[in-house]
Amino acid sequence: ESKQKENSTLHGKHGDKEQVDPNHKTVSKPQRAHLEEYRKEEQERKRQAVSEWKAARDAEKRMKLLAKEAEKRAEEERRAELVMKRRKEREQLALYKLQRExxxxxxxxxxxxxxxxxxxxxxxxxxxxxxxxxQRDLELAATRRAVLKEKEKQKQDRASRIAELKVKPAVRQEFKAELRNRGSNGLTQATTAYERKKLTPAELEQIQKRRAEQGAHDSVVPSTAGITMGSKGYGIGVKSCVSGRAMASWRK
Structure with missing residues (x-):
């Protein structure tokens, strides 16, 4: 390629005036100068290309070095930040412990x-x-004395009221003697228990009213000691003969 370029260059520069005879081994002086100039230009071009390649290589090396240094700095910064973060956390933990203490x-x-x-x-x-x-004990003592005094007074009043009441005793020791003295009329005399259980006209009227409301005249009261069949009760033993039927609800 270099020889072809040299031939094309020689043909382009000198034209038809200076034709190189391929069979002629000698080179003229102008051609030699031209070849020398071309050789210098080619060497300069190669030197420049080599310089550019070296510059590009050096630039690439510098870029790689700068990138590596930047990566190294970033890693160092990251580690420094991590160290600072851990230190800050330790300081915060220590501060928290101190505050808690x-x-x-x-x-x-x-x-x-x-x-x-x-x-x-x-x-x-x-x-x-x-x-x-x-002071509280004194007040409580005074209150207790007043209460005891009031209770004693109520007791005396109740005893006096009982003494004033004209109520016959439930058991009279002289009952048998009175019966003997009265004869047959003494048997029909009302006893103290009868007097206590005797119903007033108002109570009798209330019982009759309840009896009518409950329909007691149609109800059958079972015997206390026996059986009931239909509307009749059949007692068993002495108790049925003595007590008969049970007390109706309107009598209770």
Whole structure:
């Protein structure tokens, strides 16, 4: 290629005036100068190409070096940030522990102070409390005396009212003697129990009213000691003969 370029260059520059004879081995002086100039230009071009290649290589090396240094700096910065972050976390943890210990100490001192104040307050209020308790005991004693006095008075009043009531005793010792003296009329005399259980006209009227409302005249009251068949009750034993039927609900 270089020889072809040289031939084309020689043909282009000198034209038809200076034709190179391929069979002629000698070179003219102008041709030699031209070849020397061309050789220098080619060497300069190669040197320039080599210089450019070296510059590009050096630039690429510098770029790689810069990239590596940048990556290294980034890694160092990341590590430094991580170290700072961990240090900050340790400092925060230490600060939290200190604050917690300080809060615990403050709480403990506050509790001790509160206990001291409470003891002093109790000690200071002992005399006042003692006076209050004494006054309270005196008031309670006076209240108890008044209550006992009132109870005694009520007891006496109740005894006097009972004494004033004209009620016959339930058991009279002289009943048999009175029966003997009265003869046959004494058997029909009302007893104390009868007088107590005797119904008033109003009570009798109320019983009759309940009997009519409940339809007691149509109801059958079972016997207390026997069986009931239909509308009749059949008692068994002495109890049925004595007591008969059970008490109706309108009599209760």
């Amino acid at each position: 300080a809060e615990r100490d403050r709480q403990k001192k506050f509790e001790e102070y509160t206990q001291v104040q409470q003891r002093q307050q109790r000690k200071h209020s002992n005399n006042v409390d003692l006076k209050k308790r004494q």
